[in-house]
Amino acid sequence: MSTYKPAENIENNPRVKVVFDDIRETRGSDFINNMWYYIAFDEDLLEQTWADVKRVMATPSSIDPLTKEMLYLAVSIANSCSYCVHSHTAAARAKGLTDETHAELIKIVSLAAKTNHIANGLQIPIDDVFDLDKG
Amino acid sequence: MSTYKPAENIENNPRVKVVFDDIRETRGSDFINNMWYYIAFDEDLLEQTWADVKRVMATPSSIDPLTKEMLYLAVSIANSCSYCVHSHTAAARAKGLTDETHAELIKIVSLAAKTNHIANGLQIPIDDVFDLDKG
Amino acid sequence: MSTYKPAENIENNPRVKVVFDDIRETRGSDFINNMWYYIAFDEDLLEQTWADVKRVMATPSSIDPLTKEMLYLAVSIANSCSYCVHSHTAAARAKGLTDETHAELIKIVSLAAKTNHIANGLQIPIDDVFDLDKG
Amino acid sequence: MSTYKPAENIENNPRVKVVFDDIRETRGSDFINNMWYYIAFDEDLLEQTWADVKRVMATPSSIDPLTKEMLYLAVSIANSCSYCVHSHTAAARAKGLTDETHAELIKIVSLAAKTNHIANGLQIPIDDVFDLDKG
Amino acid sequence: MSTYKPAENIENNPRVKVVFDDIRETRGSDFINNMWYYIAFDEDLLEQTWADVKRVMATPSSIDPLTKEMLYLAVSIANSCSYCVHSHTAAARAKGLTDETHAELIKIVSLAAKTNHIANGLQIPIDDVFDLDKG
Amino acid sequence: MSTYKPAENIENNPRVKVVFDDIRETRGSDFINNMWYYIAFDEDLLEQTWADVKRVMATPSSIDPLTKEMLYLAVSIANSCSYCVHSHTAAARAKGLTDETHAELIKIVSLAAKTNHIANGLQIPIDDVFDLDKG
Numbered sequence: 001m002s003t004y005k006p007a008e009n010i011e012n013n014p015r016v017k018v019v020f021d022d023i024r025e026t027r028g029s030d031f032i033n034n035m036w037y038y039i040a041f042d043e044d045l046l047e048q049t050w051a052d053v054k055r056v057m058a059t060p061s062s063i064d065p066l067t068k069e070m071l072y073l074a075v076s077i078a079n080s081c082s083y084c085v086h087s088h089t090a091a092a093r094a095k096g097l098t099d100e101t102h103a104e105l106i107k108i109v110s111l112a113a114k115t116n117h118i119a120n121g122l123q124i125p126i127d128d129v130f131d132l133d134k135g
Numbered sequence: 136m137s138t139y140k141p142a143e144n145i146e147n148n149p150r151v152k153v154v155f156d157d158i159r160e161t162r163g164s165d166f167i168n169n170m171w172y173y174i175a176f177d178e179d180l181l182e183q184t185w186a187d188v189k190r191v192m193a194t195p196s197s198i199d200p201l202t203k204e205m206l207y208l209a210v211s212i213a214n215s216c217s218y219c220v221h222s223h224t225a226a227a228r229a230k231g232l233t234d235e236t237h238a239e240l241i242k243i244v245s246l247a248a249k250t251n252h253i254a255n256g257l258q259i260p261i262d263d264v265f266d267l268d269k270g
Numbered sequence: 271m272s273t274y275k276p277a278e279n280i281e282n283n284p285r286v287k288v289v290f291d292d293i294r295e296t297r298g299s300d301f302i303n304n305m306w307y308y309i310a311f312d313e314d315l316l317e318q319t320w321a322d323v324k325r326v327m328a329t330p331s332s333i334d335p336l337t338k339e340m341l342y343l344a345v346s347i348a349n350s351c352s353y354c355v356h357s358h359t360a361a362a363r364a365k366g367l368t369d370e371t372h373a374e375l376i377k378i379v380s381l382a383a384k385t386n387h388i389a390n391g392l393q394i395p396i397d398d399v400f401d402l403d404k405g
Numbered sequence: 406m407s408t409y410k411p412a413e414n415i416e417n418n419p420r421v422k423v424v425f426d427d428i429r430e431t432r433g434s435d436f437i438n439n440m441w442y443y444i445a446f447d448e449d450l451l452e453q454t455w456a457d458v459k460r461v462m463a464t465p466s467s468i469d470p471l472t473k474e475m476l477y478l479a480v481s482i483a484n485s486c487s488y489c490v491h492s493h494t495a496a497a498r499a500k501g502l503t504d505e506t507h508a509e510l511i512k513i514v515s516l517a518a519k520t521n522h523i524a525n526g527l528q529i530p531i532d533d534v535f536d537l538d539k540g
Numbered sequence: 541m542s543t544y545k546p547a548e549n550i551e552n553n554p555r556v557k558v559v560f561d562d563i564r565e566t567r568g569s570d571f572i573n574n575m576w577y578y579i580a581f582d583e584d585l586l587e588q589t590w591a592d593v594k595r596v597m598a599t600p601s602s603i604d605p606l607t608k609e610m611l612y613l614a615v616s617i618a619n620s621c622s623y624c625v626h627s628h629t630a631a632a633r634a635k636g637l638t639d640e641t642h643a644e645l646i647k648i649v650s651l652a653a654k655t656n657h658i659a660n661g662l663q664i665p666i667d668d669v670f671d672l673d674k675g
Numbered sequence: 676m677s678t679y680k681p682a683e684n685i686e687n688n689p690r691v692k693v694v695f696d697d698i699r700e701t702r703g704s705d706f707i708n709n710m711w712y713y714i715a716f717d718e719d720l721l722e723q724t725w726a727d728v729k730r731v732m733a734t735p736s737s738i739d740p741l742t743k744e745m746l747y748l749a750v751s752i753a754n755s756c757s758y759c760v761h762s763h764t765a766a767a768r769a770k771g772l773t774d775e776t777h778a779e780l781i782k783i784v785s786l787a788a789k790t791n792h793i794a795n796g797l798q799i800p801i802d803d804v805f806d807l808d809k810g
Contacts (some may be wrong), residue, residue, distance in 0.1 A: 002257065002258050002259060002260050002806070002807050002808050003257055003258045003625065003626055003629040003630075003805070003807060004257055004258075004807060005807040005808070031264070033262050033265070034259050034260055034261070034262050035250070035253075035254060035259055038257050038259045039253060039257065039646075041639055041643065042639065042640070042642075042643030042646075044643070044647075045253075045643050045646060045647060048647075048727075048730075049249075049250065049253065052246055052249070052723075053246065053250070055723070056239075056242050056243055056246045057243070057246075061239055062233070062235050062236045062239055063236060063239050063240070063243070067202055067205070068243055070202070070206060071205060071206060071209050071240065071243045071244065071247070072243055072246075072247045073391075074206045074209045074210050074213075075209050075210070075212075075213045075243075075244050075247035075248060075251065075657075076247055076251055077210075077387055077390050077391040078209075078210045078213035078214050078387065079213050079247075079248060079251040079252075079255075079620065080255075080390055080484065080485035080486070080620040081250075081251035081254050081255055081620070082261065082390075082393060083254040083255075083259045083260075083261055084247070084250060084251050084254050085390065085391065085393055085408065086261045086262070086265040086266065086393060086408055087262070087265060088247075089265075089393075089408040090264070090265050090408075098197070099446055099447065100197050100447070101197045101198060102447075103446065103447030103449070103450050104191075104196055104197055104198050105198070105206065105391075106387075106388055106391045106392065106444075106447075106450060107191050107449075107450060107453075108191060108192070108198070108203055108206045108207055108210075109206065109210050109387050109391055110383075110384040110385070110387040110388045110391065111187055111188065111191045111192070111207075111384065112206070112207045112210035112211055112214075112219070112223075112387075113210060113214060113380075113383040113384055113386065113387040114184075114187070114380040114381065114383055114384040115170070115184065115188070115216075115219060115380070116210065116211055116214040116216035116219050116383065117214075117347055117348065117376075117379050117380040117382075117383040117480075118170075118174060118180075118184065118376055118380045119170060119216050119218040119219050120214075120215075120216050120218075120347050120350055120352075120355065121343075121347040121355065121375075121376045121379055121380065122137065122138060122139055122173050122174065122376065123137050123138045123139075123352060123355055123356060123359075124137060124169050124170055124173045124218045125137050125169055125218075125538060126169070126217065126218055126221045127168050127169050127221070127222070129166070129225070130168070130221035130222060130224070130225050130678070131221065131677070132677050132678060132679060132680040133665060133677050133680070137536070137537050137538050138355065138356055138359040138360075138535070138537060139537060140537040140538070174376075176369055176373065177369065177370070177372075177373030177376075179373070179377075180373050180376060180377060183377075183457075183460075187453075190453075208661075210387075212657055212660050212661040213657065214350065215350040215660055215754065215755040215756070216350070217660075217663060220660065220661065220663055220678065221663060221678055224663075224678040225678075234716055234717065235717070237717075238716065238717030238719070238720050240661075241657075241658055241661045241662065241714075241717075241720060242719075242720060242723075244657050244661055245653075245654040245655070245657040245658045245661065246654065247657075248650075248653040248654055248656065248657040249650040249651065249653055249654040250650070251653065252617055252618065252646075252649050252650040252652075252653040252750075253646055253650045255617050255620055255622075255625065256613075256617040256625065256645075256646045256649055256650065257646065258622060258625055258626060258629075260808060265408070266407070267407050267408060267409060267410040268395060268407050268410070272527065272528050272529060272530050272671070272672050272673050273527055273528045273670070273672060273760065273761055273764040273765075274527050274528075274672060275672040275673070301534070303532050303535070304529050304530055304531070304532050305520070305523075305524060305529055308527050308529045309523060309527065309781075311774055311778065312774065312775070312777075312778030312781075314778070314782075315523075315778050315781060315782060318592075318595075318782075319519075319520065319523065322516055322519070322588075323516065323520070325588075326509075326512050326513055326516045327513070327516070331509055332503070332505050332506045332509055333506060333509050333510070333513070337472055337475070338513055340472070340476060341475060341476060341479050341510065341513045341514065341517070342513055342516075342517045344476050344479045344480050344483075345479050345480070345482075345483045345513075345514050345517035345518060345521065345792075346517055346521055347480075348479075348480045348483035348484050349483050349517075349518060349521040349522075349525075349755065350525075350755040351520075351521035351524050351525050351755070352531065353524040353525075353529045353530075353531055354517070354520060354521050354524050356531045356532070356535035356536065357531075357532070357535055358517075359535075360534070360535050368467070370467050371467045371468060374461075374466055374467055374468050375468070375476065377461050378461055378462070378468070378473055378476045378477055378480075379476065379480050381457055381458065381461045381462070381477075382476070382477045382480035382481055382484075382489070382493075383480060383484060384454075384457070385440070385454065385458070385486075385489060386480065386481055386484040386486035386489050387484075388440075388444060388450075388454065389440060389486050389488040389489050390484075390485075390486050390488075392407065392408055392409050392443050392444065393407050393408045393409075394407060394439050394440055394443045394488045395407050395439055395488075396439070396487065396488055396491045397438050397439050397491070397492070399436070399495070400438070400491040400492060400494075400495050400543070401491065401542070402542050402543060402544060402545040403542055403545070403800060478796075482792055482795050482796040483792065485619065485620035485621070485795055487795075487798060490543065490795065490796065490798055491543055491798060494543040494798075495543075504581055504582065505582070507582075508581065508582030508584070508585050510796075511579075511582075511585060511792075511793055511796045511797065512584075512585060512588075514792050514796055515788075515789040515790070515792040515793045515796065516789065517792075518785075518788040518789055518791065518792040519785040519786065519788055519789040520785070521788065522615075522752055522753065522781075522784050522785040522787075522788040523781055523785045525752050525755055525757075525760065526748075526752040526760065526780075526781045526784055526785065527781065528757060528760055528761060528764075530673060542797065542798050542799060542800050543797055543798045544797055544798075571804070573802050573805070574799050574800055574801070574802050575790070575793075575794060575799055578797050578799045579793060579797065585793075589789075589790065589793065592786055592789070593786065593790070596779075596782050596783055596786045597783070597786070601779055602773070602775050602776045602779055603776060603779050603780070603783070607742055607745070608783055610742070610746060611745060611746060611749045611780065611783045611784065611787070612783055612786075612787045614746050614749045614750050614753075615749050615750070615752075615753045615783075615784050615787035615788060615791065616787055616791055617750075618749075618750045618753035618754050619753050619787075619788060619791040619792075619795075620795075621790075621791035621794050621795055622801065623794040623795075623799045623800075623801055624787070624790060624791050624794050626801045626802070626805035626806065627802070627805060628787075629805070630804070630805050638737070640737050641737045641738060644731075644736055644737055644738050645738070645746065647731050648731055648732070648738070648743055648746045648747055648750075649746065649750050651727055651728065651731045651732070651747075652746070652747045652750035652751055652754075652759070652763075653750060653754060654724075654727070655710070655724065655728070655756075655759060656750065656751055656754040656756035656759050657754075658710075658714060658720075658724065659710060659756050659758040659759050660754075660755075660756050660758075662677065662678055662679050662713050662714065663677050663678045663679075664677060664709050664710055664713045664758045665677050665709055665758075666709070666757065666758055666761045666762075667708050667709050667761070667762070669706070669765070670708070670761035670762055670764070670765050671761065
């Protein structure tokens with residue numbers, strides 16, 4: 001159901017090939033998911049998006065890789081991005097997400113949505129202690 | 136800027152008092168944030184909401200307490216719930232969120248939003264390997 | 271916290287005055303809420319918006335006036351429109367919304383948000399019987 | 406297009422069977438929609454979600470059953486939950502939603518979205534009379 | 541995957557035929573996209589929606605037709621409306637959207653989403669100079 | 676109402692000063708808005724965000740600067756980012772947005788939201804000609 005059809009043999013484009021090769025090496029897998037094929041019609045979009053994802057998601061930091069994927073998935077659910085929910089569920093599983101933890105993630109995300117709607121619905125004022133401008 | 140003004144002395148209501156006491160005991164703190172005062176006009180709403188939050192957020196499980204708060208915060212940001220962003224940022228800090236990890240959380244959440252909009256913008260089709268109905 | 275400052279004496283503009291008078295007559299009240307002052311800088315925006323609101327919300331139809339306001343409020347909560355939550359909570363109360371029904375509305379809205387996030391989170395496939403293209 | 410494939414014969418699990426039987430009895434129908442099959446991989450998620458839905462949606466209260474479904478549907482539309490729009494449109498029809506009222510619902514929901522975006526777009530300040538902290 | 545199945549021969553309804561003929565004439569094309577078939581079950585919904593779209597999108601104004609479509613598309617992406625992203629991408633292309641500009645649009649939309657989430661995530665206070673109530 | 680309080684004299688940090696100086700030079704103005712002060716607690720977040728904004732928004736391209744701001748504003752409205760609506764309305768005005776065009780922008784954004792909710796509400800199926808996988 002795409003609005004764009006990627007060119008065939010898109011890796012003949014050397015700028016695309018450099019990015020795809022780096023994705024394969026970074027992930028240790030030959031598989032390239034559709035995201036990258038579909039944005040490759042614009043080399044700058046492809047290069048910048050991958051640079052962002054690599055820097056934030058594939059660089060060791062104070063948040064472990066599985067937790068990163070879970071945060072990414074939580075935002076993708078809230079933003080109703082069907083493609084992203086699929087790709088980041090798969091990524092989280094590849095990094096060790098179990099059924100038990102997946103269910104817990106869904107419980108937290110859906111509970112947050114529930115209280116988000118309660119707080120927005122009643123327009124609950126922010127406690128002074130939470131407001132660092134007043135604290 | 137509230138649409139509702141909580142009754143004074145709301146803890147004179149015994150059903151409210153039971154919940155507030157349990158919140159205090161569970162959290163080990165006398166402070167009750169506005170969320171609970173503002174939903175206490177309906178005892179059932181108060182009791183059920185607290186039961187949900189206690190079960191999901193305050194019961195030991197396969198996700199550690201700080202990560203739970205980070206996931207809650209990520210959803211609250213994506214759902215534009217100002218109250219919830221404030222209360223769950225405070226809760227995450229109370230559970231050990233550092234400036235460094237806070238910045239990382241913001242980077243992940245905002246990157247996810249970026250690629251959510253790219254995927255929705257191009258209506259990228261879901262890879263067959265991500266679709267368990269086809270797999 | 272507005273991005274626009276309405277002109278003073280905006281009712282000196284005869285096109286604005288016609289709309290404001292109709293709002294007052296339709297609602298049976300002299301009070302004009304900020305929404306209308308802030309969009310009055312463009313007469314066409316004012317006239318068209320009021321025509322829409324009057325036709326949908328103030329014309330007798332198969333949905334009663336209080337239920338209409340509750341539906342409007344439900345959408346405004348989900349869309350995080352703080353102004354709209356305030357104005358439509360006030361409108362619903364003026365049409366008879368009680369504390370009990372207000373609490374129920376909040377329970378339904380927040381439960382819907384919860385299961386919306388569960389369904390989006392697991393990408394639950396649509397049952398064939400729900401899909402009229404297959405039925 | 407699911408991210409999860411429900412186990413076959415999931416009702417062999419006695420905790421699942423208890424919930425499914427209660428859904429059938431409460432609804433007076435043998436049909437169980439996908440929502441419940443897909444969350445049944447975690448018994449707690451299944452039990453808690455059904456308990457919420459039963460308490461809020463299937464217990465007599467001050468809002469009639471059709472209006473409840475319409476509110477649920479309105480939120481599901483605003484939250485872009487495709488599955489939920491399908492299931493709650495079907496549920497509303499089963500409770501008497503006519504074409505005429507369906508069209509009205511769509512008119513109210515879409516008008517609310519329109520003025521939500523106007524109010525957010527101009528950041529219209531909340532009238533003092535709507536703000537109970539000032540009232 | 542629709543929740544409604546349009547009647548066959550819907551143009552036998554004279555009110556529908558008038559609108560469809562005007563759509564064809566305004567657009568200079570015989571093609572009528574699904575949007576109009578699916579809302580034609582309620583003549584008022586059809587007539588009012590087309591009147592809105594025609595007035596805003598098909599009337600010469602200070603914003604050129606391609607830019608209008610790009611703005612429409614940007615909102616549709618942010619609101620996760622899959623149908624609308626498809627129809628307005630097609631409409632933008634018909635009005636001259638090139639691959640280069642399409643990629644730029646996606647870059648702007650996704651960057652906006654990124655900083656939207658940063659600003660909401662940190663609850664950055666509005667600068668006094670941006671607030672016309674203070675200016 | 677912030678969740679973070681920027682350090683005083685934050686430009687004593689040389690990495691921050693480099694970015695702030697570049698913002699001032701790029702924009703031809705000494706004014707730095709809150710966005711940059713509030714993200715400066717993490718130099719990487721500051722540097723990367725500014726690099727993105729500068730590359731997309733401040734580099735000449737096929738979309739003119741005012742249209743870019745209008746697209747940014749449209750997304751910020753749909754995503755309910757109050758801060759962003761303020762800052763990008765101000766930026767658009769600085770680049771020539773008139774009252775007339777501002778009103779038109781609001782009309783397009785709010786109309787898009789309306790039809791987004793109609794299409795999502797009726798789950799209108801995508802026309803085959805819009806789907807490049809079928810075309």
